[in-house]
Amino acid sequence: MQTNSLDPFSVWKSIYNEMEPKVSSAMQKWLESEEYAEFSGQFLSTTLQMEQQFVKAFEQMMHTYTLPTLKDFARLGEMIVALENKVDELEEHLDDRFTSLEKQLAGIAERIDTFSKETMNELAKKATREGTTRTRRRSQTENAENEESDGNQADSESV
Secondary structure, three states: OOHHHHOHHHHHHHHHHHHHHHHHHHHHHHHOOHHHHHHHHHHHHHHHHHHHHHHHHHHHHHHHOOOOOHHHHHHHHHHHHHHHHHHHHHHHHHHHHHHHHHHHHHHHHHHHHHHHHHHHHHHHHHHHHHHHHHHHHHHHHHHHHHHHHHHHHHHHHHO
C-alpha cells in the first residue's frame, strides 16, 4: 500500500519539515543584519514620502473639485468646539445676569408693595379725616340751615 507516496499533503509536509529549519535560520540571520535595518529604513522612508505625496495630491484634487478634506473637517470641528465654549460662557453670564435682575426686581417689587401699602394707609387716614371734617361741616351747615329755617318759621308764625 503506497498510499503514503500518493498523498499530496504528506509530500508537502515532508518538504516543509526539511526546509523550515534551514530557511528559518537564514531569515533570522538576515533580520538581525545591518543590511536588513538599512533596507527596512529606506523602505519605510520611501513609503512615508509616497504617502505624503499621495495625501498632497489628494488634497489638491479635493480643493479642485471644491470638496472638503480631512483638514477642513478637523478645522471645522475646532471651530464648532470653540463656538460651543463661547455659547456656554454666554449662557453662564446670562444666567448670572438673569439671577441678579430677578433679585433686583424682587427688591423693587417689595419696595413698591411697601410704598403702596403705606400710601394706601395714608390715603385712608386722610380720607377718614376729610370724611370726618366734611361730616362735621355738613352737620354744622345743616344745623345752621335748620336754625335759619326754624328762625324763619318763627318769624313767619309771629307775623
